[in-house]
Amino acid sequence: MTRGPGSVMRFVRILVLALFFAGVFAAPRAARAETGAVPRFVVSEATAEARVGRIRLRYDPALAEEARFLLExxxxxxxxxxxxxxxxxxxxxxxHLVDHAGAVASATGMPRWVAGVARPETGEIVVARHGPDGSRSDLAGLLRHEMAHVALYRAVDGHRVPRWLHEGVAESLEGKVSxxxxxxxxxxxxxxxxxxxxDLERAFSSDDPTEVSVAYAAARxxxxxxxxxxxxxxxxxxxxxxLSEGYTVDAAAVRAFGRTLPELVRSWRTALPDRFVWYALAAGGGLPFAALLPLVAAAWWRRRRLLREAFARLEAEDRRVFGESAMAPSYVACAGS
Structure with a gap:
């Protein structure tokens, strides 16, 4: 079938817009998981060890540079x-820091496409430098995601919460626009x-990648x-x-937000079409590409501001933890336990 000039230009507009956003925001996305399938993570590759405060990092000695970044x-x-x-x-x-997602699977019993796993009950986390396809993981986002699973478990005092809450919190606290x-x-x-x-609970475990992706996006x-x-x-x-006091999700919503969970869901869903109208306009060719450039520029500058603020917070935290000299913690290589 021959495409007309209008169809070609519409395709080019959408492609350029997608590539621009991808270059500004995106990093190869490794799959995450909430918890492993074995009682205790056994990571044989992580034979070196370092500590800062109450955080213990065990890592593959070949990943010393990445280990230093994570520990700092x-x-x-x-x-x-x-x-x-x-x-x-x-x-x-x-x-635990390992080189490839396959090592995460071996240590945790999770599928081989998972590059990060947390066991909230024990505070254990395993992250991989490379995803299942061999691409570099976003270690910072991956670690924040798995930390959020552990933090949520502790924030609710170990009470069971729906998976949409676990995954939504972890996704939204990764610290980046997706x-x-x-x-x-x-x-x-x-x-x-x-x-x-x-329906999200079932969708998270679906064999359909699109359904799983929609579940994560909706939860976030x-x-x-x-x-x-x-x-x-x-x-x-x-x-x-x-929730930490033992209230159900529905009761906790009323006590905290003054609205029932169905009411909160309804208000969120009602606003979705207006929030994502740009998608319909771009996909349908109803908005010239040039008209989207101010939105793209604004998003780019906002991203830069968020990054500056994040680095400022990290530097302040380093000074608090390590003192005004912001000395890096010592690293000790040792045999695996």
Whole structure:
């Protein structure tokens, strides 16, 4: 079939827009998982060890540079995560750093496509430098994601919470904009529809990659909606406190937000079409590409500002942990236990 000039130009506009956003925001995305399938993680490759505070890092000796990065920034990552959830949580963690996602699978019993796993009950985390396809993982985002699983478990005092909350919190606290998640959710909004909250539990375990991706995108967006309802996140932290006291998700929502969970879901879903109208316009060719450039530029500058603020927080945390000299922690290589 021959494409007309209008179709070609529409395709070019969408392709250029997607590539621009991908260059600004995206990194190869490795799959995450909440918990492993074995009682204890046994990571034979991680034979070197280093510590900072209550954080223990075990790593493959060949990954010394990556280990140094994680150990220098892990306290700051944890500080940001716990501040968003409660403010002061037990920061005892054991992080295992391996080279490839296959080693994560061997150590945790999870599928070989998983590049990061957390066991919230024990505070153990395993992350891989390379994803299942061999691409470099975003170690910072991967570690923050798995830290969020542990932090949420501690924030609710170990009470069971739905997976949409676990994955939504972890996704929303990765500390970066995800165009892939936004595009996935937008496609569902203007396509087959966004699954109901109750259906997300099944969707997370689906064999259909698209269904799984939509579930993660919806969970991330709904949790971000809850966190932003009062502008400060205080209501969301109150929600977690109510869960830690043993209240059900529905009861905790009423106590913290003053609305039932179905009402909160309805308000979120009602706003989705307006929020993602750019997707329909771009995909349908109803908006000239030039008109999108200010939005792209604004998003780029906002991303730069967020990165500057994040680095400032990390530097402040380094000074708090290591002193004004911001000395890096010592590293000790030792035989694996």
């Amino acid at each position: 920034h892990a306290p700051g990552f944890w500080s940001v995560v716990e501040r968003q959830l409660e403010g002061d949580l037990d920061d005892t963690l054991t992080i 165009l892939a998640r936004a595009e996935t959710l937008a496609g569902a909004v203007f396509g087959p529809g966004v699954p109901e909250l109750a 967006d709904f949790v971000a909606h809850l966190r932003g309802l009062d502008g400060s996140g205080a209501a969301f932290r109150q929600f977690l406190y109510e």
